Amino acid sequence: MPGYRCESCGYEIKTDEREEPRGCPICRGRLLESNVSGDWDEAVCKSCERKFKYPKGTTPYKCPWCDYTFETTLGGYF
Ligand SMILES: [Zn+2]
Numbered sequence: 001m002p003g004y005r006c007e008s009c010g011y012e013i014k015t016d017e018r019e020e021p022r023g024c025p026i027c028r029g030r031l032l033e034s035n036v037s038g039d040w041d042e043a044v045c046k047s048c049e050r051k052f053k054y055p056k057g058t059t060p061y062k063c064p065w066c067d068y069t070f071e072t073t074l075g076g077y078f
């Protein structure tokens, strides 16, 4: 699964989607392909239904592909 790292803030994600993510889920900065490691949680965008993994304990703000904003609730359910 390819990993990506944000050029601006260093946030990392992984995804199996064919389309490369367009922007960082946190700051909308440019994502560069990168080797990433660690523990991951999975998020599914309610708008475009694409899936990505993000580092456990962090909270993605925007979908990496579209302009959807994740609502965060206790338990990390989106
Ligand atoms: Zn960023």
Ligand SMILES: [Zn+2]
Binding pocket: 045, 046, 047, 048, 049, 050, 063, 064, 065, 066, 067, 068
């Ligand atoms: Zn989306």
